[in-house]
Amino acid sequence: MKICCRNILMPVLLVLASFSRLSAQAVENWASQDVGSPSITGSTSYNQATDTFTIQGSGNQIDGVTDSFQFAYLTLVGNVEITTRVVSQTNTSGYANAGVMIRESLAANATYAMVSANVR
Numbered sequence: 001m002k003i004c005c006r007n008i009l010m011p012v013l014l015v016l017a018s019f020s021r022l023s024a025q026a027v028e029n030w031a032s033q034d035v036g037s038p039s040i041t042g043s044t045s046y047n048q049a050t051d052t053f054t055i056q057g058s059g060n061q062i063d064g065v066t067d068s069f070q071f072a073y074l075t076l077v078g079n080v081e082i083t084t085r086v087v088s089q090t091n092t093s094g095y096a097n098a099g100v101m102i103r104e105s106l107a108a109n110a111t112y113a114m115v116s117a118n119v120r
Contacts, residue, residue, distance in 0.1 A: 032072040036060070036108035042070025052087060055098075062097065066108040071101075091119040 032044035034057065042057025057070025082100055089098045099116030 029074055030072060031074075032070065033106065034059075034069070035071045035103075035106055035110075036066050036068030038068045038070065044070065044072040062112075062114065067110070067112075068108065071103075071106070073103075086117050089117065089119055094118070 027046050027048075030044075030046070030053075032042075032055070034042050036059065038057055038059040040058040042055065042059075044053060044055045046053050053072055055070055055072050059069035060067070062069060084100055086098045089096065095118070097114070097116035097118045099114060101112050101114040101116070103112045104110040
């Protein structure tokens with residue numbers, strides 16, 4: 001998938017999921033935070049031995065007026081190619097997702113595009 005844009009926030013997102021990272025990006029360049037007001041504070045960790053991010057969080061289904069979830073991201077500028085692999089995802093809800101999201105900003109009501117997998 002190739003995406004052309006100016007400024008994007010690229011995550012790997014939501015619930016308890018593990019992802020292989022973007023190989024071209026240094027781990028130090030990644031950041032994470034909760035977007036919106038999830039009921040449980042999320043966390044993101046990186047395992048250097050397996051080259052894998054693990055993201056844990058809670059939140060609401062992402063399709064309403066405001067989003068709520070744990071977000072691990074890179075701020076990227078210019079043309080980018082995004083590749084990731086969902087290694088695992090825990091079935092915490094029929095609405096739990098793991099994948100790639102491009103967001104306009106970190107605001108809970110930001111415009112976004114998302115490609116994700118869920119366990120339904």
